[in-house]
Amino acid sequence: MRMSKLLAPTLRENPAEAEVVSHQLLVRAGYIRRLASGIYNYLPLMWRVMKKVEQIVREEMDKAGAQELLMPILQPADIWQESGRWEVYGKELIRLKDRHDRDCVLGPTHEEVITTIAKHEIHSYRHLPVNLYQIQNKYRDEIRPRFGLLRGREFIMKDAYSFHTTEDDLDREYYVMADTYKSIFKRCGLETRMVRSDSGAIGGDVSHEFMVLTHTHSGECDVFYCNQCEYAANSNRAESITPAATTDGKEYFSQEAIVETPDCSSIEALTKFLKIPPTLICKALLYIKDEKEPFLVLIRGDLEVEEVKLLNAVQAYEIRMANEEEVYKYTGTKKGYVGIGNWVISLKEGGVLLFGKEQSSMPLPTVVDFSVKELKNFVVGHNQAGYHKVGYNWHAPDLMEGHYKDVKLARLGDTCPECQKGTLEMTRGIEVGNIFKLGKKYSRAMNATYSTEDGKEDFFIMGCYGIGISRTAAASVERYHDENGIIWPIPIAPYHVVVVPVNTSDETQLALAERVYNELKIAGIEVVIDDRDERAGVKFKDADLLGFPLRITAGKKAGEGLLEVKLRTEKAAQDIPAAEVLAYVQQQLQSWNAEAVLTHA
RNA sequence: CGGGAUGUAGCGCAGCUUGGUAGCGCAUCUGCUUUGGGAGCAGAGGGCCGCAGGUUCGAAUCCUGUCAUCCCGACCA
Numbered sequence: 294m295r296m297s298k299l300l301a302p303t304l305r306e307n308p309a310e311a312e313v314v315s316h317q318l319l320v321r322a323g324y325i326r327r328l329a330s331g332i333y334n335y336l337p338l339m340w341r342v343m344k345k346v347e348q349i350v351r352e353e354m355d356k357a358g359a360q361e362l363l364m365p366i367l368q369p370a371d372i373w374q375e376s377g378r379w380e381v382y383g384k385e386l387i388r389l390k391d392r393h394d395r396d397c398v399l400g401p402t403h404e405e406v407i408t409t410i411a412k413h414e415i416h417s418y419r420h421l422p423v424n425l426y427q428i429q430n431k432y433r434d435e436i437r438p439r440f441g442l443l444r445g446r447e448f449i450m451k452d453a454y455s456f457h458t459t460e461d462d463l464d465r466e467y468y469v470m471a472d473t474y475k476s477i478f479k480r481c482g483l484e485t486r487m488v489r490s491d492s493g494a495i496g497g498d499v500s501h502e503f504m505v506l507t508h509t510h511s512g513e514c515d516v517f518y519c520n521q522c523e524y525a526a527n528s529n530r531a532e533s534i535t536p537a538a539t540t541d542g543k544e545y546f547s548q549e550a551i552v553e554t555p556d557c558s559s560i561e562a563l564t565k566f567l568k569i570p571p572t573l574i575c576k577a578l579l580y581i582k583d584e585k586e587p588f589l590v591l592i593r594g595d596l597e598v599e600e601v602k603l604l605n606a607v608q609a610y611e612i613r614m615a616n617e618e619e620v621y622k623y624t625g626t627k628k629g630y631v632g633i634g635n636w637v638i639s640l641k642e643g644g645v646l647l648f649g650k651e652q653s654s655m656p657l658p659t660v661v662d663f664s665v666k667e668l669k670n671f672v673v674g675h676n677q678a679g680y681h682k683v684g685y686n687w688h689a690p691d692l693m694e695g696h697y698k699d700v701k702l703a704r705l706g707d708t709c710p711e712c713q714k715g716t717l718e719m720t721r722g723i724e725v726g727n728i729f730k731l732g733k734k735y736s737r738a739m740n741a742t743y744s745t746e747d748g749k750e751d752f753f754i755m756g757c758y759g760i761g762i763s764r765t766a767a768a769s770v771e772r773y774h775d776e777n778g779i780i781w782p783i784p785i786a787p788y789h790v791v792v793v794p795v796n797t798s799d800e801t802q803l804a805l806a807e808r809v810y811n812e813l814k815i816a817g818i819e820v821v822i823d824d825r826d827e828r829a830g831v832k833f834k835d836a837d838l839l840g841f842p843l844r845i846t847a848g849k850k851a852g853e854g855l856l857e858v859k860l861r862t863e864k865a866a867q868d869i870p871a872a873e874v875l876a877y878v879q880q881q882l883q884s885w886n887a888e889a890v891l892t893h894a
Numbered sequence: 895c896g897g898g899a900u901g902u903a904g905c906g907c908a909g910c911u912u913g914g915u916a917g918c919g920c921a922u923c924u925g926c927u928u929u930g931g932g933a934g935c936a937g938a939g940g941g942c943c944g945c946a947g948g949u950u951c952g953a954a955u956c957c958u959g960u961c962a963u964c965c966c967g968a969c970c971a
Contacts, residue, residue: 305920305932306906310964330963385969402971436895436969443971450971502971514970600968613968724971761971777931796929830931837931848930857930 294788296823296835301338303835315770316441318779322838331438331446335763338839341787342766343449347428349480349784350451350760357473359424359453364406366430370396372405376738381610387432387446399432404735404757407454411753412741418458421743421753422466426453428762442767443723449762457754458745463730467499470728470758474503477760478725482782482885483769485725488516489526499730502527503760504722505768516722517703521715529601532699533707533717538572538593538668545569546670546684551634554681558629560594563681567672571595574672575665575685577631579615579623579657582607587615587623589648589657591633592701593664594672599702606660606698623657624676632674634682638689646696663697723768726760770840779840780861783885790820790878791841795829795848805871806847809856812875818882837861843881845874 301323310327311317319325324339335343351361370388373379378386387399400406407425415423431450438446453470457463471487478485483505490502504516504525515528526532557563564571574594580603581587588607590598604612617628624631639647639656649656665671668687675682687693709715736742736752745751766785773780783789790813794806803824810822821841823832829848836844846857846866856874859866860881869877 302904303932304905309900309906312965327963383969431971433970437965437967439964445971448971452971727971759971764971793930798929828929828931828933830929830933833931835932846930 294821296791296821296832297825299338299821300336301839302336303838311441313440313443313771314774315443315767318770318774318838319441319767322779322840325442331435331444333442333445333447338787339766342781342785343762345785345787346481346762346765347449347451350428350477350762353473353477353480354424354426354451354453357424357469359426359455361427362425363427363429364400364403364410366400366432368398368400368406370398372409372739373398376405376408376735378405385433385435387434401431401433402450402757402759403427403452404454404731404755405739408735408739408741408753408755411456411736411743412739415456415743415753417744418746422455422457422462424453424455424466424470426451426758440767442763443771445763448764451760451762453758455756455758457756458743458751460732460754463732463754463756467728467730467756470756471501474726474728474758474760478503478505478765481765481769481785483725483765483772486516486518486525486722488518488722490530490724490727501728502724503726503728505725505765505772506720506722507768507771514722514724515719517705517717517719519709519712519715520718522709522712524709524711524715526703528703528719529599531703531717532710533701533703534710534713535593535596535664535701535704535707538671539570541570545573546672549682549684549686551675551680551682553679555679557679557681558627563629563672564594567681567683569672573668573670575632575668577633577674579620579631580607580612581615581619582609582612584611587619587657589631589659590662590700591648591659591665592662593668596662596664596704597702598662598700602698603660603700606700607658623655626674626676627678630674630676630678630680632676632681634673634675634680634685636676638692640692644696646693660698660700661693661696662700664701666693666697723764723771724761725765725768726758728758729756731755731757774840777834778838781840781842783842783882786819786840786842788819788821788841789882790818790843790845791836791839792820792822792845793829793832793836793847794822794824795832795846797824797826799851802847802851805851805854805856806845809845809847809871809874813878816875816879818875818878843878845878 303323304321307317308320311320324336326334328334370379386401389397391397428451431448433446435444435446438444455466485503485505488502488504490500516525517528517531518525554563554566557566560571560574560576571594576592576594578590579587580590592598620628620631633648636648637651641647646659647656648659670684672681672683673685703717705719707717709717732754733752735755741753742750769785770779792806792810794802797803806822810820813820842861844859848857850868854871855868856871857866858869858877
């Protein structure tokens with residue numbers, strides 16, 4: 294390809310609208326252009342990168358035994374109504390009507406469609422297991438598209454769905470996919486970490502995310518990871534062992550008593566006023582589930598509630614903290630004084646813990662975090678403004694046993710829940726892929742069954758596996774760049790080599806450059822020649838900005854048949870006789886390994 | 895959706911406070927010179943000042959509305 298013909302409009306300055314590095318560089322280097330918020334044109338170089346990522350994904354998925362197909366982006370609403378997600382998915386689902394006024398959606402993901410396929414086309418256990426995947430555009434009307442390709446409203450995703458007869462077989466496939474994902478990202482030149490995560494709107498029990506750890510602000514999620522073992526988890530899912538409540542050897546409140554605590558509506562104020570550590574307090578927070586049902590959360594005073602964990606613990610679609618009015622309505626007091634000091638514990642059928650006044654007709658369902666289990670002689674609210682109860686101890690520990698939940702936000706320095714030795718550290722990460730065990734959620738909702746070996750009908754057991762193709766490409770830029778521009782890992786670089794004749798009006802230089810360019814091209818190397826009538830500085834700046842892994846310069850020594858060859862990751866170039874350049878380039882491309890980029894970028 | 899900000903030439907910005915008919919740098923085009931890290935000189939083209947109302951003799955500038963974009967939060971590949 295000739296740079297004089299290539300549509301790669303580079304800019305001297307970063308675009309004002311871009312905040313994160315990958316967005317700035319991709320726009321500046323002429324890889325992408327925004328059409329509307331969260332919607333981008335992939336210009337020729339970007340599209341080459343995307344096709345490379347796709348191809349790696351395709352090869353590895355095929356190797357794992359999955360079959361590629363293509364499902365419609367435009368989908369009828371009825372299958373979404375059938376699965377229940379027409380209501381649940383919310384505003385993120387792009388809905389539209391056709392000319393007959395039929396409701397349609399643009400596919401954000403394809404569980405409904407694939408389940409329909411399985412339902413109609415797979416009738417027997419003999420045809421299971423099967424894993425089907427596609428690579429196509431996805432549509433999600435994100436509340437806030439941002440960070441360029443990292444979160445668009447339209448993006449390219451590989452989505453795979455597997456069907457099984459048993460949970461064990463799903464487990465097997467789940468780990469096949471986990472291994473496949475590791476290979477895929479490794480082949481793309483990206484180091485990823487498999488991280489436990491929340492399964493969100495897609496549903497199901499178990500899920501993992503694959504994160505590119507970035508250590509920069511640009512990551513989208515906080516990831517906790519153990520400094521001694523392989524444990525890693527999204528902050529909204531991370532478990533941890535918090536240091537036990539300590540009283541520094543002091544004895545507090547050996548007698549239960551109600552004490553006056555004026556203006557102590559925060560934990561901080563309360564610890565100062567009573568001169569106690571926050572770990573001696575049991576905090577009670579009132580939440581509202583799905584805009585109708587109040588419930589209480591008990592957690593140790595020094596800890597924060599992780600609301601995604603809480604959402605799952607109460608199986609709600611939505612939760613929020615109660616406002617002053619609601620607090621008064623359900624507890625009779627104001628924020629900061631809510632507590633269980635004068636309440637009793639009971640158990641509702643279905644095993645829901647209730648806290649409330651003995652005579653109350655409306656006790657509150659309660660989520661009790663593990664962190665309060667071991668508390669002794671602690672402080673709780675007394676549901677009376679200006680008063681707390683001190684020296685409190687659990688009245689009915691037997692009743693509570695088995696009802697503790699983990700709803701706390703993990704903290705830096707907490708002990709690893711897995712090896713119980715290391716401590717948790719945190720980094721930022723970009724989620725580039727995920728794997729879910731869906732179980733029978735969709736097959737049951739959509740009545741998709743097959744005949745079992747003993748002639749009965751059963752629902753398919755499903756798994757699903759996604760990779761953000763466009764996000765993976767952007768994540769690579771986010772991870773590998775320097776002050777001069779993008780640094781592509783060789784496997785996903787749009788071209789491998791750029792040949793730069795320093796001065797196009799110097800016939801010796803130009804002729805040598807053209808010769809090498811043709812030689813490389815004929816040898817099957819992906820190469821561009823910067824034949825533009827620009828000064829050397831411009832070409833070098835652009836070559837760095839565009840991020841080609843290898844640069845070959847035909848300059849002053851062209852007369853001696855010498856070319857300068859330089860890796861994008863290195864500062865210094867070396868002179869190589871023209872006749873040996875092809876061999877050198879081939880050797881560089883073959884010896885690619887991820888370390889080369891990891892150590893220099 | 896809540897909070898904050900911005901819309902002026904392809905890109906980055908000034909002008910707005912104090913209304914008088916639009917400017918700078920880069921990019922583009924032409925010519926000459928130059929040629930190893932974003933060249934110099936000379937010249938040229940390009941703007942419903944986001945859009946719609948209003949105030950005014952007169953609006954990029956003041957007022958109202960509206961649309962769009964970006965940042966922070968709740969959501970996610």
